[in-house]
Amino acid sequence: xxxxxxxxxxxxxxxxxxxxxxxxxxxxxxxxxxxxxxxxxxxxxxxxxxxxxxxxxxxxxxxxxxxxxxxxxxxxxxxxxxxxxxxxxxxxxxxxxxxxxxxxxxxxxxxxxxxxxxxxxxxxxxxxxxxxxxxxxxxxxxxxxxxxxxxxxxxxxxx
Numbered sequence: 001x002x003x004x005x006x007x008x009x010x011x012x013x014x015x016x017x018x019x020x021x022x023x024x025x026x027x028x029x030x031x032x033x034x035x036x037x038x039x040x041x042x043x044x045x046x047x048x049x050x051x052x053x054x055x056x057x058x059x060x061x062x063x064x065x066x067x068x069x070x071x072x073x074x075x076x077x078x079x080x081x082x083x084x085x086x087x088x089x090x091x092x093x094x095x096x097x098x099x100x101x102x103x104x105x106x107x108x109x110x111x112x113x114x115x116x117x118x119x120x121x122x123x124x125x126x127x128x129x130x131x132x133x134x135x136x137x138x139x140x141x142x143x144x145x146x147x148x149x150x151x152x153x154x155x156x157x158x159x
Contacts, residue, residue, distance in 0.1 A: 028112035030073050042073045042110075043080045050145050051107050052087035054119035054135040057147040058105060059089065061133075064124060066102030067091040073107055108132075115139040122157050130157040 028047060032040035041047065055070060070085060070092055081094040093101045109120040117137045125131040132153040137145045 026112065026114050028110060028117075030110040042075045043077050046112065047110055048080050048083050049087075050110060050112065050117055050119060050137060052084045053137060053145045053147065054121060055084065055088045055092075055105055055107070057135050057150055058121050058123050058133055061150050062123065064103045067093050067099060069093045069095075069097075069101030069104045071095065071104065071106040073110065117145065132157055 027038045028040065028044070029036055029038040030040050030042055030047065032038075051072060059068065068089075068091060070081070070088065072081060072084060078094075078096055081096060085092040085094050093099055103124040105124075106122040107119060108122055109118075111118045115138060117139065119135045119137070121133050121135060122130050123133055132155065134151045134153070136148040136151065138148050139145050
C-alpha cells in the first residue's frame with residue numbers, strides 16, 4: 001500500500017513538472033547552427049512569444065517616434081509576423097505592409113536554454129546609426145517570458 005501511494009505521488013509530481021515546463025522546445029538556436037540538435041523553428045509559439053516580449057522591452061527601453069518596422073529571422077512566415085507585430089504594439093509594421101517605417105528593429109538571434117533565453121536585437125541609435133542589444137529573459141510557468149535585463153553593446157552595427 002505504501003509503495004502504491006509513493007508511485008502516485010511520484011506520478012503527480014512528474015505530471016506537474018511536465019505541465020509547468022510546457023510542451024515547447026526547451027533548447028532553441030536561431031539561426032540554426034551546423035551539427036546542432038536544438039530546435040530552430042522560427043515559427044514556434046515559444047519563439048514567437050519570446051521575440052514579442054524582447055521587442056516590446058527594447059521599445060520600452062528606448063522609445064521611437066512614428067511607426068516601427070520589425071524584421072524577424074529568415075524563414076518567419078506571415079502569420080508569425082502578424083502575431084509578433086500585434087503583441088508588440090499598434091504602430092508596428094512588418095515586411096508585408098506597404099508603409100515605410102520611421103525606424104527598424106531586427107531580431108538577429110534567439111537562444112533558449114530551458115527557462116532562460118537571450119534575444120539579440122538591432123535597434124536605432126538616434127542619429128548615430130544602429131546598436132546591438134541583448135535582451136535576457138526568464139520563463140515562469142504562470143506568467144510566461146519576462147525580461148530580466150537589457151544589455152546594449154557599444155559597437156556600431158554596419159548594416
